[in-house]
Amino acid sequence: MEDLNLPQETNDNDRIIKVNIEEQMKTAYIDYSMSVIVGRALPDVRDGFKPVHRRILYAMNELNLDYGKPYKKSARIVGEVMGKYHPHGDSAIYDTMVRLAQEWSMRYTLVDGQGNFGNQDGDGAAAMRYTEARLQKLTEFILKDIEKETVDFHGNFDDSLQEPTVLPTRIPQLLINGSTGIAVGMATNMLPHNLSEVVDGCLAYIENKDITIEELIKYVKGPDFPTAGVIHGFEGVKQGLMTGRGRVVLRGKATFETDDKGREKIIITEVPYQVNRDQLTNRIGQLVNDKVIEGVSNVNNESNLKEGTRVVLDLKRDGVAQVILNQLFKLTELQTSYGINNVALVKGRPRTLNLKDLIAEFIDFRHEVVIRRTEFELRKAKERAHILEGYMKVIGTQDDLDLAIKIIRESKTPDLAREGLIEAFTLSDLQARAILELRLRTLTGLEIDKIREEYDEIMKTINHLQLILDTESMRFEIISDELKEVKEKFGDERKTQIQYLADEISIEDLIEKEDVVITISNLGYIKRTSATEFRQQRRGGRGAKAGSTRNEDFFEHLFVANTHHTMLFFTEKGRLYWLKVYEIPEGEKNSKGRAIQNMMQIPQDDKVRAIIDIENLDDKDFVDNHYIVLCTKKGVIKKTPLSEFSRRRSTGVNAITILEGDQLLEAKLTDGTSDIMMALKSGRAIRFPEEKVRPTGRGAIGVGGIEVDDETDEVVGMVCLSDDDVKNGVNILVVSEQGFGKKTPIDEYRITNRGGKGVKTINVTEKTGTLVGILDVTDANDLMISCKSGITIRTGVDSIREAGRATQGVTLIKVNNNDFIAAITKLAKFEEDVEQEITEGTLPVIDENTPLNDDSEQSSNNSEETSTTEN
Numbered sequence: 001m002e003d004l005n006l007p008q009e010t011n012d013n014d015r016i017i018k019v020n021i022e023e024q025m026k027t028a029y030i031d032y033s034m035s036v037i038v039g040r041a042l043p044d045v046r047d048g049f050k051p052v053h054r055r056i057l058y059a060m061n062e063l064n065l066d067y068g069k070p071y072k073k074s075a076r077i078v079g080e081v082m083g084k085y086h087p088h089g090d091s092a093i094y095d096t097m098v099r100l101a102q103e104w105s106m107r108y109t110l111v112d113g114q115g116n117f118g119n120q121d122g123d124g125a126a127a128m129r130y131t132e133a134r135l136q137k138l139t140e141f142i143l144k145d146i147e148k149e150t151v152d153f154h155g156n157f158d159d160s161l162q163e164p165t166v167l168p169t170r171i172p173q174l175l176i177n178g179s180t181g182i183a184v185g186m187a188t189n190m191l192p193h194n195l196s197e198v199v200d201g202c203l204a205y206i207e208n209k210d211i212t213i214e215e216l217i218k219y220v221k222g223p224d225f226p227t228a229g230v231i232h233g234f235e236g237v238k239q240g241l242m243t244g245r246g247r248v249v250l251r252g253k254a255t256f257e258t259d260d261k262g263r264e265k266i267i268i269t270e271v272p273y274q275v276n277r278d279q280l281t282n283r284i285g286q287l288v289n290d291k292v293i294e295g296v297s298n299v300n301n302e303s304n305l306k307e308g309t310r311v312v313l314d315l316k317r318d319g320v321a322q323v324i325l326n327q328l329f330k331l332t333e334l335q336t337s338y339g340i341n342n343v344a345l346v347k348g349r350p351r352t353l354n355l356k357d358l359i360a361e362f363i364d365f366r367h368e369v370v371i372r373r374t375e376f377e378l379r380k381a382k383e384r385a386h387i388l389e390g391y392m393k394v395i396g397t398q399d400d401l402d403l404a405i406k407i408i409r410e411s412k413t414p415d416l417a418r419e420g421l422i423e424a425f426t427l428s429d430l431q432a433r434a435i436l437e438l439r440l441r442t443l444t445g446l447e448i449d450k451i452r453e454e455y456d457e458i459m460k461t462i463n464h465l466q467l468i469l470d471t472e473s474m475r476f477e478i479i480s481d482e483l484k485e486v487k488e489k490f491g492d493e494r495k496t497q498i499q500y501l502a503d504e505i506s507i508e509d510l511i512e513k514e515d516v517v518i519t520i521s522n523l524g525y526i527k528r529t530s531a532t533e534f535r536q537q538r539r540g541g542r543g544a545k546a547g548s549t550r551n552e553d554f555f556e557h558l559f560v561a562n563t564h565h566t567m568l569f570f571t572e573k574g575r576l577y578w579l580k581v582y583e584i585p586e587g588e589k590n591s592k593g594r595a596i597q598n599m600m601q602i603p604q605d606d607k608v609r610a611i612i613d614i615e616n617l618d619d620k621d622f623v624d625n626h627y628i629v630l631c632t633k634k635g636v637i638k639k640t641p642l643s644e645f646s647r648r649r650s651t652g653v654n655a656i657t658i659l660e661g662d663q664l665l666e667a668k669l670t671d672g673t674s675d676i677m678m679a680l681k682s683g684r685a686i687r688f689p690e691e692k693v694r695p696t697g698r699g700a701i702g703v704g705g706i707e708v709d710d711e712t713d714e715v716v717g718m719v720c721l722s723d724d725d726v727k728n729g730v731n732i733l734v735v736s737e738q739g740f741g742k743k744t745p746i747d748e749y750r751i752t753n754r755g756g757k758g759v760k761t762i763n764v765t766e767k768t769g770t771l772v773g774i775l776d777v778t779d780a781n782d783l784m785i786s787c788k789s790g791i792t793i794r795t796g797v798d799s800i801r802e803a804g805r806a807t808q809g810v811t812l813i814k815v816n817n818n819d820f821i822a823a824i825t826k827l828a829k830f831e832e833d834v835e836q837e838i839t840e841g842t843l844p845v846i847d848e849n850t851p852l853n854d855d856s857e858q859s860s861n862n863s864e865e866t867s868t869t870e871n
Helices: 021-041 051-062 074-084 090-101 137-143 173-177 195-207 213-217 235-243 277-289 321-331 355-395 398-410 414-425 429-436 445-470 472-490 620-624 723-727 858-863
Strands: 111-114 132-135 153-155 162-164 179-182 187-190 230-232 245-251 253-258 264-270 296-301 311-315 335-341 343-346 349-352 497-499 515-521 525-530 555-562 566-571 575-580 608-614 627-632 636-641 664-670 675-680 684-689 715-721 731-736 740-745 771-777 781-787 791-796 821-828
Touching: 021 051, 021 179, 051 074, 051 090, 051 132, 051 137, 051 162, 074 090, 074 132, 090 111, 132 137, 137 472, 173 195, 173 355, 187 343, 195 213, 195 355, 195 472, 213 235, 213 355, 235 245, 235 335, 253 321, 264 321, 277 296, 277 311, 277 321, 311 321, 321 335, 355 398, 355 414, 355 429, 355 445, 355 472, 398 414, 414 429, 445 472, 515 608, 555 608, 566 664, 627 715, 664 715, 675 771, 731 821, 771 781, 771 821
Parallel strands: 230 497, 555 821, 608 664, 715 771
Antiparallel strands: 111 132, 153 162, 179 187, 187 335, 230 245, 245 335, 253 264, 264 311, 296 311, 343 349, 515 525, 515 555, 566 575, 566 608, 627 636, 627 664, 675 684, 675 715, 731 740, 731 771, 781 791, 781 821
16 A cells, blocks of 8 residues: 555653642642732731722722712722723622721721612612712822822733722721631631721820830720720720730610600610611510510611611510610620631731731831832922923023023924033933923013022922931821821711720729728728818818717728728727728718728627728738837737738738737837837827837737826827938827827937836826827828817818927817817828918808707807917
8 A cells, every 4th residue: 555644643641741639739729829818808907908999999099089079970980990900790899889988887988979878777789870989088098199109009900001009098097997808718807996096006106116015005995886886895805906816795785765654665776886787676576576585565676867776675564674685685686796807918928917016017108108208209309400400501691591592493403402402501301301392481580580489499398308218207207297187187086885894804993093081980980082072271270070970979080091002900809901992982071981890890899990001012022021010008019010911801810919908009000110109198108119129920919118007098199200200300299189289399209118108298187188199290291180079170280389298289179068089190281172261260161051060059159259279
């Protein structure tokens, strides 16, 4: 047979590239997942947008749809976005744009929609051919300066156009509006925040780059949802701010109303973020029909655009509103939780960010934008200055102008004219072209002056722009000023409340720090009152009523402490109890107070005798270097380390062993180097060094401090004087039961050994009555005196005359018949408490409705002569 020229058989294996299927799947899947992560699902940390949002806003900006300009059909906008930048479904683009315009979806809307854009009950927006849209005023600050080369551009899907990789936003968009998205292998759920708070946080970060997240949380308190509601518990929010991952429990807000028939209603006025009101209403109705929730007769969604959210539950007569509301929180979406997962793209890579990271990345981006904007403006200013310099070379003088005109007229072509100008005036090509394009009117004298003025201004601008580029602090000042402008124009109040749980916050954080007056009556009633309620009076006045007590009761203890301090209460039987000052019930100046046995586990046959104010029992250095000095009525003295009393116990502890017939009288806090003074009812006092009393444990008896001769005599007070007190010349103030008192220099009391008889400190007579108290004071103190009847007076120590040890003193307070001084204490002087000028010999009217005593002689007492007397 004849050979046929057939083609040679080819081996298909030569065209097949063998690959590992596992590696190929890995590579393909990673490429796909990164494409989804970067190009679709995750926002950029700088402007807070995903590509679709960025493209919608950029396309609307290109269509000149600024706020204040006419609306354009949504279909026109969607077509522009889809045809030029986002080659995906038109419904996806339209749905995204609709959400940007819904005020219940966005904390701060970015699109201004006209027409039906849906509602919170789940109704969708009208078709895109029926609705119109334009940019919001806020969005202009997101797109501002985009034409100044502040951000990079790249080609669109077919490289026919350029689109921005990021928008040069002046607003921390990612924080204020949040973002949600599900990528491949990761997701993001960033919640919205308040613009004013976020700007304050950014300003604080600019001021101090080392600021901690805890300090930033003082500014950015937590998520702020467009539908308001109440954040129930702060711990999850705090975790989200601190780490970028957390959980927020959000509750709707409800109020209780009663109709004309006396039946209660629950009115839901706010629902959680992204909760459908119709679905919530239907869910409640289903639970009522299934008898899971009982006590509800009817539920109806009465929400509308004018009044907002209003879901009404009519209750049956036996329905308990609070119980039903708690069931709604538990069984319906009236309480919803949201997971915080702050994942965003940082330099093209997904990263979990905390609050400080988000703010820092935004500020860094703004810094870059300011630099690029300034460089652009500087380049444009220099180009303009270059042109103006060319103008001034040619039209600077009449001769130069005539020469230029001659060159142009004699040139056959523009190119020859341009070359002639360059050669004649040493111009650049750019300058020569600009001169050829000058209009004839520019050659008038007035226009020439304008060119010179413009050149001077442009040189100032160039110097200023160069200074900005050279000075980092100026750039951050510009960022701060722009943020303040945003806050001023668009900042608003927080919508979502934050409700702390009981175990999340110390009660002390909710208590204002202030000085209060604590009073304890003879029968054991205690209260605290603001110190400002006791205004200062001159000595010798009749005082003001500090509280109502029973006829047989009177105020025995009166002192000042801060609400955050810890009080140590020592009873007459030697027991110690602890109580925070804020735990003491607050009462008005004229109220009786609360029985102290209801506050602490004090037996009925025991009572509080001494109180010590400790600022912080957890301060180990302070506790280890201080002591409690105790004294009894029979003159026993004891010193115990404060560390023995630092562990708080609800049942109390023994502070001192009291012998039969004796009682604990006083307790003082010392540093171990004080001088101790003890005073007797009979008018004697002793002074000895604290070192003479060795420290002992809680159960010890103590040692003798002062000799008590008479069975009717007893110790009435003790003071402990530090070295500084002695050096500064502190005075010893003593007060007798009939209102007489005086202050005596400490030097008049010589130092002796403990256990002696002491020396006379006041001349006790029938007129003065026995000694009731001793204090160490300076002129910077006020004296507060409390009588058995409840009358108190506050007077300046500087108004009390100094006197020797053996004198009886002056009248400090006029004591009515059958009344006597019960307690004295010192206060820090602060003049702002003086509510009116009190002249010598004038009795201020404290309260016309408050009697000065409980008998029928009120009118005579009010009109009694009250001029100051001095013995």
